[in-house]
Amino acid sequence: MQSQTMAAEKLSPVALPADAAIAIDDVTLRFVTPDGHMMTAIRDFTMTVARGEFACVVGPTGCGKSTTLNLVTGLLRPTTGNVRVMGNPVTDISRDIGFVFQADALFPWRSVIDNVAAGPLFRGMPKQEAYDKARDWIGRVGLSRFEKHYPHQLSGGMRKRVALAQTFINQPKILLMDEPFSALDMQTRTAMQDELLGLWSGLKSSVVFVTHDLEEAVALADKVYVLTAGPGTVKSVYRIDLPRPRVMADIRYDPKFIETAKVIWNDLREEVQLGQSRGLQASH
Amino acid sequence: MTAISPTDQAARATSIVAAEAQARARLRKRHTLVVGLRLAILVVFLGLWELGADYNIIDPFFFSSPSGIWEQIWSWVTEGTSQGPLWLQIYVTLEETFLGFAIGAVGGIVAGIILGRNKLLADVFSIYIKIANSVPRVVLGSVFIIALGLGMASKVALAVVMVFFVVFANAFQGVREADRAMIANAQILGASPFQITTSVIIPSAMSWILASLHVSFGFALVGAVVGEFLGAKQGMGLLISTAQGAFNANGVFAAMIILAVMALVVEFLITRFENYVVKWRPAPFNEQGT
Numbered sequence: 001m002q003s004q005t006m007a008a009e010k011l012s013p014v015a016l017p018a019d020a021a022i023a024i025d026d027v028t029l030r031f032v033t034p035d036g037h038m039m040t041a042i043r044d045f046t047m048t049v050a051r052g053e054f055a056c057v058v059g060p061t062g063c064g065k066s067t068t069l070n071l072v073t074g075l076l077r078p079t080t081g082n083v084r085v086m087g088n089p090v091t092d093i094s095r096d097i098g099f100v101f102q103a104d105a106l107f108p109w110r111s112v113i114d115n116v117a118a119g120p121l122f123r124g125m126p127k128q129e130a131y132d133k134a135r136d137w138i139g140r141v142g143l144s145r146f147e148k149h150y151p152h153q154l155s156g157g158m159r160k161r162v163a164l165a166q167t168f169i170n171q172p173k174i175l176l177m178d179e180p181f182s183a184l185d186m187q188t189r190t191a192m193q194d195e196l197l198g199l200w201s202g203l204k205s206s207v208v209f210v211t212h213d214l215e216e217a218v219a220l221a222d223k224v225y226v227l228t229a230g231p232g233t234v235k236s237v238y239r240i241d242l243p244r245p246r247v248m249a250d251i252r253y254d255p256k257f258i259e260t261a262k263v264i265w266n267d268l269r270e271e272v273q274l275g276q277s278r279g280l281q282a283s284h
Numbered sequence: 285m286t287a288i289s290p291t292d293q294a295a296r297a298t299s300i301v302a303a304e305a306q307a308r309a310r311l312r313k314r315h316t317l318v319v320g321l322r323l324a325i326l327v328v329f330l331g332l333w334e335l336g337a338d339y340n341i342i343d344p345f346f347f348s349s350p351s352g353i354w355e356q357i358w359s360w361v362t363e364g365t366s367q368g369p370l371w372l373q374i375y376v377t378l379e380e381t382f383l384g385f386a387i388g389a390v391g392g393i394v395a396g397i398i399l400g401r402n403k404l405l406a407d408v409f410s411i412y413i414k415i416a417n418s419v420p421r422v423v424l425g426s427v428f429i430i431a432l433g434l435g436m437a438s439k440v441a442l443a444v445v446m447v448f449f450v451v452f453a454n455a456f457q458g459v460r461e462a463d464r465a466m467i468a469n470a471q472i473l474g475a476s477p478f479q480i481t482t483s484v485i486i487p488s489a490m491s492w493i494l495a496s497l498h499v500s501f502g503f504a505l506v507g508a509v510v511g512e513f514l515g516a517k518q519g520m521g522l523l524i525s526t527a528q529g530a531f532n533a534n535g536v537f538a539a540m541i542i543l544a545v546m547a548l549v550v551e552f553l554i555t556r557f558e559n560y561v562v563k564w565r566p567a568p569f570n571e572q573g574t
Contacts, residue, residue, distance in 0.1 A: 105469035119473035
Protein backbone atom coordinates (compact mmCIF):
# COMPACT_ATOMS: atom_id res chain seq x y z
CA MET A 1 0.00 0.00 0.00
CA GLN A 2 1.24 3.51 -0.78
CA SER A 3 1.11 4.90 2.74
CA GLN A 4 2.33 8.41 1.85
CA THR A 5 -0.86 9.22 -0.10
CA MET A 6 -3.18 7.72 2.48
CA ALA A 7 -5.37 9.99 4.54
CA ALA A 8 -5.33 7.57 7.45
CA GLU A 9 -2.07 7.26 9.29
CA LYS A 10 -1.85 4.50 11.86
CA LEU A 11 -0.47 5.82 15.15
CA SER A 12 1.03 4.03 18.07
CA PRO A 13 -1.44 4.27 20.97
CA VAL A 14 1.15 4.63 23.73
CA ALA A 15 2.27 8.25 23.37
CA LEU A 16 1.01 10.31 26.35
CA PRO A 17 1.73 14.02 25.88
CA ALA A 18 1.70 15.95 29.15
CA ASP A 19 -0.48 18.84 27.95
CA ALA A 20 -3.31 16.63 26.63
CA ALA A 21 -6.87 17.76 27.36
CA ILE A 22 -7.88 14.20 28.17
CA ALA A 23 -5.47 11.46 29.14
CA ILE A 24 -6.76 8.00 29.96
CA ASP A 25 -3.73 6.02 31.06
CA ASP A 26 -3.79 2.22 31.08
CA VAL A 27 -7.23 2.04 32.65
CA THR A 28 -9.06 -1.17 33.53
CA LEU A 29 -12.60 -0.98 34.82
CA ARG A 30 -14.28 -3.92 36.51
CA PHE A 31 -17.58 -3.97 38.30
CA VAL A 32 -19.65 -6.50 40.17
CA THR A 33 -23.00 -7.29 38.57
CA PRO A 34 -26.11 -7.50 40.80
CA ASP A 35 -25.92 -11.33 40.70
CA GLY A 36 -22.35 -11.21 42.06
CA HIS A 37 -20.22 -11.76 38.94
CA MET A 38 -17.16 -9.70 38.12
CA MET A 39 -17.44 -7.99 34.75
CA THR A 40 -14.61 -6.28 32.92
CA ALA A 41 -15.94 -3.32 30.93
CA ILE A 42 -12.64 -2.11 29.50
CA ARG A 43 -9.05 -3.25 30.02
CA ASP A 44 -5.60 -1.68 29.55
CA PHE A 45 -7.23 1.29 27.87
CA THR A 46 -5.05 4.21 26.84
CA MET A 47 -6.28 7.28 25.01
CA THR A 48 -5.25 10.91 24.68
CA VAL A 49 -7.05 13.84 23.18
CA ALA A 50 -5.07 17.03 22.55
CA ARG A 51 -6.59 20.47 23.14
CA GLY A 52 -8.96 21.33 20.32
CA GLU A 53 -8.77 17.85 18.88
CA PHE A 54 -11.78 15.90 17.63
CA ALA A 55 -11.46 12.21 18.52
CA CYS A 56 -13.95 9.53 17.55
CA VAL A 57 -14.30 6.14 19.22
CA VAL A 58 -15.72 3.30 17.12
CA GLY A 59 -16.18 -0.32 18.02
CA PRO A 60 -18.66 -3.18 18.06
CA THR A 61 -21.80 -3.09 20.20
CA GLY A 62 -21.13 -3.60 23.90
CA CYS A 63 -17.36 -3.04 23.76
CA GLY A 64 -17.37 -0.28 26.39
CA LYS A 65 -17.46 2.80 24.15
CA SER A 66 -19.78 4.72 26.49
CA THR A 67 -17.74 3.60 29.49
CA THR A 68 -14.81 5.68 28.25
CA LEU A 69 -17.00 8.80 28.35
CA ASN A 70 -18.22 8.10 31.87
CA LEU A 71 -14.60 7.75 33.00
CA VAL A 72 -13.95 11.26 31.77
CA THR A 73 -17.03 12.72 33.49
CA GLY A 74 -16.12 11.04 36.77
CA LEU A 75 -19.44 9.17 36.95
CA LEU A 76 -17.32 5.98 36.80
CA ARG A 77 -13.97 5.46 38.56
CA PRO A 78 -11.24 3.28 37.07
CA THR A 79 -10.34 0.08 38.94
CA THR A 80 -6.70 0.53 37.94
CA GLY A 81 -4.92 3.24 35.97
CA ASN A 82 -5.78 6.93 36.01
CA VAL A 83 -7.74 9.52 34.13
CA ARG A 84 -6.65 13.15 33.79
CA VAL A 85 -8.66 16.02 32.41
CA MET A 86 -6.77 19.24 31.64
CA GLY A 87 -3.85 17.80 33.56
CA ASN A 88 -5.81 17.20 36.78
CA PRO A 89 -6.99 13.85 38.08
CA VAL A 90 -10.76 13.41 37.76
CA THR A 91 -12.40 13.69 41.18
CA ASP A 92 -15.81 15.22 40.59
CA ILE A 93 -17.93 16.29 37.65
CA SER A 94 -15.87 19.05 36.12
CA ARG A 95 -17.39 22.38 35.09
CA ASP A 96 -15.35 22.15 31.91
CA ILE A 97 -17.32 19.20 30.60
CA GLY A 98 -20.30 19.13 28.28
CA PHE A 99 -22.15 15.93 27.41
CA VAL A 100 -24.58 15.22 24.60
CA PHE A 101 -26.60 12.07 25.16
CA GLN A 102 -27.89 9.49 22.73
CA ALA A 103 -31.35 9.54 24.27
CA ASP A 104 -33.43 12.66 24.54
CA ALA A 105 -32.20 14.22 27.79
CA LEU A 106 -34.03 17.53 27.47
CA PHE A 107 -36.42 18.43 30.29
CA PRO A 108 -39.86 17.95 28.73
CA TRP A 109 -41.55 20.32 31.21
CA ARG A 110 -39.30 23.22 30.23
CA SER A 111 -39.68 25.29 27.08
CA VAL A 112 -36.76 25.54 24.65
CA ILE A 113 -35.39 28.69 26.25
CA ASP A 114 -35.75 27.29 29.78
CA ASN A 115 -33.90 24.15 28.67
CA VAL A 116 -31.03 26.09 27.14
CA ALA A 117 -30.78 28.45 30.11
CA ALA A 118 -30.70 25.50 32.55
CA GLY A 119 -26.90 25.13 32.65
CA PRO A 120 -26.06 28.78 33.45
CA LEU A 121 -28.93 28.94 35.98
CA PHE A 122 -27.73 25.78 37.74
CA ARG A 123 -24.29 27.37 37.88
CA GLY A 124 -25.66 30.47 39.54
CA MET A 125 -25.69 33.01 36.71
CA PRO A 126 -28.21 35.85 37.21
CA LYS A 127 -31.51 35.14 35.49
CA GLN A 128 -31.47 38.04 33.03
CA GLU A 129 -27.94 37.24 31.86
CA ALA A 130 -28.67 33.51 31.54
CA TYR A 131 -31.74 34.15 29.38
CA ASP A 132 -29.91 36.64 27.16
CA LYS A 133 -27.19 34.08 26.65
CA ALA A 134 -29.75 31.33 25.99
CA ARG A 135 -31.48 33.51 23.37
CA ASP A 136 -28.13 33.98 21.65
CA TRP A 137 -27.39 30.25 21.54
CA ILE A 138 -30.90 29.39 20.36
CA GLY A 139 -30.28 31.83 17.52
CA ARG A 140 -26.99 30.13 16.67
CA VAL A 141 -28.72 26.76 16.21
CA GLY A 142 -31.45 28.45 14.17
CA LEU A 143 -34.40 27.97 16.52
CA SER A 144 -35.23 31.58 17.42
CA ARG A 145 -38.85 31.12 16.36
CA PHE A 146 -39.25 28.19 18.73
CA GLU A 147 -38.10 29.68 22.04
CA LYS A 148 -41.43 29.16 23.75
CA HIS A 149 -42.09 25.67 22.35
CA TYR A 150 -41.95 22.57 24.50
CA PRO A 151 -39.74 19.65 23.39
CA HIS A 152 -42.70 17.46 22.41
CA GLN A 153 -43.71 20.11 19.88
CA LEU A 154 -40.38 19.85 18.04
CA SER A 155 -39.01 17.31 15.56
CA GLY A 156 -36.17 14.96 16.50
CA GLY A 157 -33.61 17.10 14.65
CA MET A 158 -34.82 20.28 16.34
CA ARG A 159 -34.62 18.62 19.77
CA LYS A 160 -31.01 17.67 19.00
CA ARG A 161 -30.31 21.31 18.13
CA VAL A 162 -31.72 22.33 21.50
CA ALA A 163 -29.52 19.70 23.16
CA LEU A 164 -26.45 21.12 21.37
CA ALA A 165 -27.32 24.67 22.43
CA GLN A 166 -27.94 23.46 25.99
CA THR A 167 -24.47 21.91 26.07
CA PHE A 168 -22.55 24.59 24.17
CA ILE A 169 -23.96 27.47 26.25
CA ASN A 170 -21.69 26.34 29.11
CA GLN A 171 -18.75 26.67 26.70
CA PRO A 172 -17.24 23.32 27.70
CA LYS A 173 -13.54 22.82 27.13
CA ILE A 174 -14.23 19.09 26.91
CA LEU A 175 -17.17 17.90 24.83
CA LEU A 176 -18.30 14.30 25.20
CA MET A 177 -20.85 12.87 22.80
CA ASP A 178 -22.44 9.44 23.12
CA GLU A 179 -23.87 8.44 19.73
CA PRO A 180 -25.77 11.72 19.71
CA PHE A 181 -27.18 11.46 16.19
CA SER A 182 -27.83 7.73 15.94
CA ALA A 183 -31.60 8.09 16.30
CA LEU A 184 -31.89 10.64 13.48
CA ASP A 185 -32.66 9.99 9.83
CA MET A 186 -29.85 10.26 7.28
CA GLN A 187 -30.59 13.80 6.05
CA THR A 188 -31.11 15.24 9.51
CA ARG A 189 -27.98 13.53 10.73
CA THR A 190 -25.88 15.08 7.95
CA ALA A 191 -27.29 18.51 8.79
CA MET A 192 -26.56 18.00 12.49
CA GLN A 193 -22.98 16.90 11.78
CA ASP A 194 -22.41 20.15 9.88
CA GLU A 195 -24.04 22.07 12.72
CA LEU A 196 -21.76 20.36 15.22
CA LEU A 197 -18.58 21.07 13.25
CA GLY A 198 -19.66 24.71 12.88
CA LEU A 199 -20.21 25.12 16.63
CA TRP A 200 -17.05 23.21 17.46
CA SER A 201 -14.86 25.32 15.17
CA GLY A 202 -16.09 28.41 17.02
CA LEU A 203 -15.33 26.98 20.45
CA LYS A 204 -12.33 24.71 19.78
CA SER A 205 -13.22 22.25 22.53
CA SER A 206 -11.59 18.86 22.74
CA VAL A 207 -14.16 16.32 21.63
CA VAL A 208 -14.65 12.61 22.28
CA PHE A 209 -17.40 11.40 20.00
CA VAL A 210 -18.57 7.82 20.42
CA THR A 211 -20.33 6.21 17.48
CA HIS A 212 -20.87 2.82 15.89
CA ASP A 213 -20.98 4.47 12.46
CA LEU A 214 -17.47 4.37 10.99
CA GLU A 215 -18.27 6.80 8.18
CA GLU A 216 -19.55 9.34 10.67
CA ALA A 217 -16.34 8.91 12.65
CA VAL A 218 -14.06 9.38 9.63
CA ALA A 219 -16.05 12.37 8.38
CA LEU A 220 -15.90 14.22 11.70
CA ALA A 221 -12.66 13.26 13.41
CA ASP A 222 -9.01 14.19 13.54
CA LYS A 223 -8.31 10.87 15.18
CA VAL A 224 -10.25 7.59 15.23
CA TYR A 225 -9.88 4.99 17.97
CA VAL A 226 -10.92 1.47 16.99
CA LEU A 227 -11.86 -0.71 19.97
CA THR A 228 -11.84 -4.49 20.21
CA ALA A 229 -14.95 -6.53 21.02
CA GLY A 230 -15.62 -6.41 24.77
CA PRO A 231 -13.92 -6.18 27.18
CA GLY A 232 -12.76 -3.28 25.07
CA THR A 233 -9.27 -2.07 24.61
CA VAL A 234 -7.73 0.09 21.90
CA LYS A 235 -7.05 -1.99 18.82
CA SER A 236 -5.64 0.81 16.67
CA VAL A 237 -5.59 4.56 16.27
CA TYR A 238 -5.78 6.42 12.97
CA ARG A 239 -5.09 10.06 12.19
CA ILE A 240 -7.54 11.40 9.59
CA ASP A 241 -5.91 14.00 7.37
CA LEU A 242 -8.90 15.27 5.47
CA PRO A 243 -8.85 19.07 5.12
CA ARG A 244 -11.16 21.29 7.16
CA PRO A 245 -13.69 22.85 6.97
CA ARG A 246 -15.48 19.71 5.87
CA VAL A 247 -18.93 19.58 4.30
CA MET A 248 -20.73 16.44 5.34
CA ALA A 249 -22.96 16.11 2.28
CA ASP A 250 -19.90 16.13 -0.05
CA ILE A 251 -17.21 14.41 1.97
CA ARG A 252 -18.67 10.95 1.62
CA TYR A 253 -17.98 11.07 -2.17
CA ASP A 254 -14.37 12.21 -1.68
CA PRO A 255 -12.05 9.39 -2.89
CA LYS A 256 -9.66 10.05 0.00
CA PHE A 257 -12.52 9.65 2.46
CA ILE A 258 -13.63 6.39 0.85
CA GLU A 259 -10.12 5.01 0.91
CA THR A 260 -9.65 5.95 4.57
CA ALA A 261 -12.97 4.44 5.60
CA LYS A 262 -12.05 1.23 3.77
CA VAL A 263 -8.72 0.89 5.55
CA ILE A 264 -10.26 1.37 9.00
CA TRP A 265 -13.20 -0.86 8.18
CA ASN A 266 -10.82 -3.72 7.42
CA ASP A 267 -9.53 -3.30 10.93
CA LEU A 268 -12.96 -2.97 12.54
CA ARG A 269 -14.70 -5.74 10.61
CA GLU A 270 -13.29 -8.72 12.50
CA GLU A 271 -14.12 -7.10 15.84
CA VAL A 272 -17.70 -6.48 14.72
CA GLN A 273 -18.01 -10.11 13.60
CA LEU A 274 -16.56 -11.30 16.89
CA GLY A 275 -18.98 -9.08 18.82
CA GLN A 276 -21.93 -10.33 16.76
CA SER A 277 -21.12 -14.00 17.24
CA ARG A 278 -20.66 -13.48 20.99
CA GLY A 279 -23.97 -11.69 21.14
CA LEU A 280 -25.67 -14.63 19.45
CA GLN A 281 -24.05 -17.12 21.84
CA ALA A 282 -25.05 -15.07 24.86
CA SER A 283 -28.68 -15.01 23.77
CA HIS A 284 -28.87 -18.83 23.60
CA MET B 285 -43.55 18.46 -15.92
CA THR B 286 -46.79 20.36 -16.50
CA ALA B 287 -47.67 23.74 -15.11
CA ILE B 288 -50.99 24.16 -13.43
CA SER B 289 -53.02 27.10 -14.67
CA PRO B 290 -54.17 29.65 -12.09
CA THR B 291 -57.84 28.80 -12.66
CA ASP B 292 -57.11 25.23 -11.67
CA GLN B 293 -55.48 26.46 -8.49
CA ALA B 294 -58.48 28.61 -7.66
CA ALA B 295 -60.78 25.66 -8.25
CA ARG B 296 -58.58 23.52 -6.07
CA ALA B 297 -58.63 26.11 -3.28
CA THR B 298 -62.43 26.23 -3.25
CA SER B 299 -62.61 22.44 -3.23
CA ILE B 300 -60.27 22.36 -0.19
CA VAL B 301 -62.49 24.86 1.64
CA ALA B 302 -65.52 22.75 0.81
CA ALA B 303 -63.83 19.56 1.99
CA GLU B 304 -62.82 21.20 5.26
CA ALA B 305 -66.36 22.45 5.84
CA GLN B 306 -67.62 18.93 5.19
CA ALA B 307 -65.14 17.42 7.64
CA ARG B 308 -66.13 19.93 10.33
CA ALA B 309 -69.80 19.17 9.77
CA ARG B 310 -69.06 15.43 10.14
CA LEU B 311 -67.24 16.05 13.43
CA ARG B 312 -70.12 18.14 14.79
CA LYS B 313 -72.60 15.47 13.77
CA ARG B 314 -70.63 12.79 15.55
CA HIS B 315 -70.40 14.89 18.70
CA THR B 316 -74.18 15.42 18.67
CA LEU B 317 -74.65 11.69 18.18
CA VAL B 318 -72.44 10.81 21.18
CA VAL B 319 -74.17 13.30 23.47
CA GLY B 320 -77.60 12.23 22.22
CA LEU B 321 -76.87 8.54 22.85
CA ARG B 322 -75.61 9.30 26.35
CA LEU B 323 -78.81 11.18 27.18
CA ALA B 324 -80.92 8.42 25.63
CA ILE B 325 -79.29 5.77 27.82
CA LEU B 326 -79.92 7.86 30.96
CA VAL B 327 -83.56 8.45 30.05
CA VAL B 328 -84.19 4.77 29.22
CA PHE B 329 -82.49 3.61 32.44
CA LEU B 330 -84.39 6.01 34.69
CA GLY B 331 -87.63 5.39 32.80
CA LEU B 332 -87.40 1.60 33.15
CA TRP B 333 -86.53 1.95 36.85
CA GLU B 334 -89.50 4.25 37.44
CA LEU B 335 -91.90 2.03 35.47
CA GLY B 336 -90.57 -1.09 37.20
CA ALA B 337 -91.21 0.54 40.56
CA ASP B 338 -94.71 1.70 39.51
CA TYR B 339 -95.73 -1.80 38.43
CA ASN B 340 -93.97 -3.39 41.42
CA ILE B 341 -91.51 -5.41 39.31
CA ILE B 342 -88.77 -3.65 41.30
CA ASP B 343 -89.79 -3.30 44.95
CA PRO B 344 -89.48 0.43 45.74
CA PHE B 345 -89.21 -0.40 49.44
CA PHE B 346 -85.77 -1.93 48.86
CA PHE B 347 -84.61 -0.36 45.62
CA SER B 348 -86.36 3.01 45.74
CA SER B 349 -87.44 4.79 42.54
CA PRO B 350 -86.17 7.88 40.68
CA SER B 351 -89.22 9.92 41.71
CA GLY B 352 -88.87 8.78 45.34
CA ILE B 353 -85.20 9.75 45.38
CA TRP B 354 -85.99 13.13 43.86
CA GLU B 355 -88.71 13.79 46.46
CA GLN B 356 -86.25 12.88 49.21
CA ILE B 357 -83.57 15.23 47.89
CA TRP B 358 -86.15 17.98 47.44
CA SER B 359 -87.45 17.61 50.99
CA TRP B 360 -83.86 17.67 52.33
CA VAL B 361 -83.16 20.82 50.34
CA THR B 362 -86.40 22.63 51.31
CA GLU B 363 -87.10 21.29 54.81
CA GLY B 364 -83.66 20.10 55.96
CA THR B 365 -82.70 16.66 57.26
CA SER B 366 -83.39 15.11 60.65
CA GLN B 367 -79.92 16.24 61.77
CA GLY B 368 -80.05 19.80 60.41
CA PRO B 369 -79.88 21.51 57.02
CA LEU B 370 -78.53 19.52 54.06
CA TRP B 371 -75.83 22.02 53.13
CA LEU B 372 -74.34 21.66 56.63
CA GLN B 373 -74.05 17.87 56.16
CA ILE B 374 -72.36 18.36 52.81
CA TYR B 375 -70.07 21.01 54.25
CA VAL B 376 -69.00 18.83 57.18
CA THR B 377 -68.22 15.84 54.98
CA LEU B 378 -66.36 17.98 52.45
CA GLU B 379 -64.32 19.65 55.16
CA GLU B 380 -63.25 16.29 56.60
CA THR B 381 -62.49 14.99 53.12
CA PHE B 382 -60.42 18.00 52.09
CA LEU B 383 -58.45 18.13 55.33
CA GLY B 384 -57.70 14.41 55.15
CA PHE B 385 -56.89 14.63 51.46
CA ALA B 386 -54.53 17.58 51.90
CA ILE B 387 -52.66 16.14 54.89
CA GLY B 388 -52.44 12.66 53.36
CA ALA B 389 -51.35 13.94 49.96
CA VAL B 390 -48.67 16.30 51.27
CA GLY B 391 -47.37 13.62 53.65
CA GLY B 392 -47.37 11.02 50.90
CA ILE B 393 -45.53 13.27 48.45
CA VAL B 394 -42.88 14.31 50.96
CA ALA B 395 -42.31 10.76 52.21
CA GLY B 396 -42.28 9.40 48.65
CA ILE B 397 -39.66 11.88 47.51
CA ILE B 398 -37.42 11.38 50.56
CA LEU B 399 -37.51 7.59 50.33
CA GLY B 400 -37.29 7.65 46.55
CA ARG B 401 -34.10 9.72 46.72
CA ASN B 402 -32.47 7.75 49.55
CA LYS B 403 -31.80 4.09 48.81
CA LEU B 404 -30.93 3.17 52.40
CA LEU B 405 -34.07 4.69 53.90
CA ALA B 406 -36.11 3.03 51.15
CA ASP B 407 -34.62 -0.40 51.85
CA VAL B 408 -35.12 -0.04 55.61
CA PHE B 409 -38.65 1.34 55.59
CA SER B 410 -40.11 -0.56 52.64
CA ILE B 411 -40.98 -3.58 54.81
CA TYR B 412 -42.88 -1.47 57.35
CA ILE B 413 -44.75 0.38 54.68
CA LYS B 414 -45.76 -2.92 53.13
CA ILE B 415 -47.05 -4.14 56.48
CA ALA B 416 -48.93 -0.91 57.21
CA ASN B 417 -50.38 -0.96 53.72
CA SER B 418 -51.70 -4.49 54.12
CA VAL B 419 -53.84 -3.59 57.14
CA PRO B 420 -57.43 -3.09 55.96
CA ARG B 421 -57.52 0.62 56.66
CA VAL B 422 -61.24 0.89 57.28
CA VAL B 423 -60.68 -1.09 60.49
CA LEU B 424 -58.51 1.78 61.69
CA GLY B 425 -61.73 3.84 61.72
CA SER B 426 -62.79 2.11 64.93
CA VAL B 427 -59.40 2.81 66.48
CA PHE B 428 -59.63 6.48 65.55
CA ILE B 429 -63.19 6.82 66.93
CA ILE B 430 -62.07 5.34 70.24
CA ALA B 431 -58.95 7.48 70.38
CA LEU B 432 -60.15 10.74 68.85
CA GLY B 433 -63.85 10.75 69.62
CA LEU B 434 -66.97 11.41 67.58
CA GLY B 435 -65.80 14.79 66.26
CA MET B 436 -64.03 15.74 63.09
CA ALA B 437 -60.53 14.51 64.04
CA SER B 438 -61.34 10.80 63.77
CA LYS B 439 -62.80 11.20 60.25
CA VAL B 440 -59.88 13.31 59.09
CA ALA B 441 -57.44 10.71 60.46
CA LEU B 442 -59.19 7.92 58.56
CA ALA B 443 -59.17 9.97 55.35
CA VAL B 444 -55.46 10.67 55.86
CA VAL B 445 -54.48 7.01 56.07
CA MET B 446 -56.69 6.20 53.08
CA VAL B 447 -54.90 8.84 50.99
CA PHE B 448 -51.34 8.63 52.30
CA PHE B 449 -50.36 5.19 51.01
CA VAL B 450 -51.74 5.68 47.53
CA VAL B 451 -49.98 9.02 47.07
CA PHE B 452 -46.81 7.76 48.73
CA ALA B 453 -46.59 4.70 46.49
CA ASN B 454 -47.02 6.82 43.36
CA ALA B 455 -44.62 9.57 44.43
CA PHE B 456 -42.01 6.93 45.31
CA GLN B 457 -42.47 5.17 41.98
CA GLY B 458 -42.39 8.48 40.11
CA VAL B 459 -39.09 9.43 41.75
CA ARG B 460 -37.61 6.03 40.96
CA GLU B 461 -38.71 6.20 37.33
CA ALA B 462 -37.10 9.60 36.75
CA ASP B 463 -35.05 9.29 33.60
CA ARG B 464 -31.39 8.45 34.29
CA ALA B 465 -30.11 10.32 31.26
CA MET B 466 -32.05 13.40 32.33
CA ILE B 467 -30.55 13.29 35.83
CA ALA B 468 -27.05 12.81 34.41
CA ASN B 469 -27.69 15.68 32.02
CA ALA B 470 -28.68 18.01 34.86
CA GLN B 471 -25.67 16.87 36.88
CA ILE B 472 -23.24 17.63 34.05
CA LEU B 473 -24.95 20.95 33.28
CA GLY B 474 -24.01 21.88 36.85
CA ALA B 475 -27.00 21.07 39.06
CA SER B 476 -26.45 20.40 42.77
CA PRO B 477 -28.26 17.42 44.40
CA PHE B 478 -30.91 19.83 45.71
CA GLN B 479 -31.36 21.40 42.29
CA ILE B 480 -31.70 17.94 40.78
CA THR B 481 -34.48 17.14 43.23
CA THR B 482 -36.40 20.35 42.59
CA SER B 483 -35.89 20.72 38.87
CA VAL B 484 -35.71 17.14 37.61
CA ILE B 485 -37.05 14.65 40.16
CA ILE B 486 -40.17 16.48 41.29
CA PRO B 487 -41.34 17.60 37.84
CA SER B 488 -40.85 14.12 36.41
CA ALA B 489 -42.69 12.49 39.33
CA MET B 490 -45.49 15.02 38.91
CA SER B 491 -47.57 13.05 36.43
CA TRP B 492 -47.43 10.01 38.74
CA ILE B 493 -48.42 12.13 41.71
CA LEU B 494 -51.29 13.82 39.90
CA ALA B 495 -52.59 10.46 38.71
CA SER B 496 -52.69 9.30 42.34
CA LEU B 497 -54.52 12.47 43.44
CA HIS B 498 -57.40 11.55 41.13
CA VAL B 499 -57.83 8.16 42.75
CA SER B 500 -57.10 9.21 46.28
CA PHE B 501 -59.66 11.98 46.47
CA GLY B 502 -62.29 9.24 46.14
CA PHE B 503 -60.50 7.38 48.95
CA ALA B 504 -60.55 10.47 51.16
CA LEU B 505 -64.30 10.72 50.64
CA VAL B 506 -64.69 7.03 51.50
CA GLY B 507 -62.61 7.58 54.64
CA ALA B 508 -64.74 10.52 55.77
CA VAL B 509 -68.06 8.81 55.03
CA VAL B 510 -67.06 5.51 56.64
CA GLY B 511 -65.80 7.44 59.67
CA GLU B 512 -69.20 9.12 59.96
CA PHE B 513 -70.86 5.76 59.53
CA LEU B 514 -68.99 4.39 62.50
CA GLY B 515 -69.97 7.26 64.78
CA ALA B 516 -70.61 10.95 64.22
CA LYS B 517 -72.86 13.87 65.02
CA GLN B 518 -72.98 15.38 61.54
CA GLY B 519 -72.28 14.54 57.91
CA MET B 520 -73.44 12.60 54.87
CA GLY B 521 -72.27 9.28 56.31
CA LEU B 522 -74.49 9.77 59.34
CA LEU B 523 -77.35 10.68 57.01
CA ILE B 524 -76.91 7.36 55.22
CA SER B 525 -76.67 5.34 58.39
CA THR B 526 -79.79 7.06 59.81
CA ALA B 527 -81.70 6.31 56.60
CA GLN B 528 -80.45 2.71 56.74
CA GLY B 529 -81.66 2.38 60.32
CA ALA B 530 -85.11 3.61 59.30
CA PHE B 531 -85.25 1.29 56.24
CA ASN B 532 -85.47 4.43 54.13
CA ALA B 533 -84.11 3.30 50.75
CA ASN B 534 -84.91 6.69 49.22
CA GLY B 535 -82.66 8.35 51.78
CA VAL B 536 -79.75 5.99 51.12
CA PHE B 537 -79.93 6.47 47.36
CA ALA B 538 -80.41 10.23 47.67
CA ALA B 539 -77.31 10.58 49.88
CA MET B 540 -75.39 8.36 47.50
CA ILE B 541 -76.26 10.59 44.56
CA ILE B 542 -75.28 13.73 46.46
CA LEU B 543 -71.91 12.14 47.29
CA ALA B 544 -71.40 11.14 43.65
CA VAL B 545 -72.08 14.72 42.52
CA MET B 546 -69.61 16.04 45.11
CA ALA B 547 -66.94 13.60 43.90
CA LEU B 548 -67.53 14.52 40.25
CA VAL B 549 -67.26 18.26 40.93
CA VAL B 550 -63.96 17.83 42.76
CA GLU B 551 -62.67 15.43 40.10
CA PHE B 552 -63.40 18.12 37.52
CA LEU B 553 -61.48 20.69 39.57
CA ILE B 554 -58.48 18.34 39.97
CA THR B 555 -58.41 17.75 36.22
CA ARG B 556 -58.39 21.51 35.62
CA PHE B 557 -55.52 21.85 38.11
CA GLU B 558 -53.63 18.99 36.46
CA ASN B 559 -53.95 20.49 32.98
CA TYR B 560 -52.66 23.76 34.35
CA VAL B 561 -49.66 22.17 36.09
CA VAL B 562 -48.57 19.85 33.28
CA LYS B 563 -49.32 22.04 30.30
CA TRP B 564 -46.01 20.92 28.79
CA ARG B 565 -47.42 17.46 28.15
CA PRO B 566 -48.59 16.47 24.66
CA ALA B 567 -52.38 16.33 24.37
CA PRO B 568 -53.77 12.83 24.91
CA PHE B 569 -54.29 11.09 21.60
CA ASN B 570 -57.98 10.48 22.14
CA GLU B 571 -59.36 13.50 23.93
CA GLN B 572 -63.08 13.88 23.47
CA GLY B 573 -65.15 16.78 24.66
CA THR B 574 -67.37 15.59 27.47
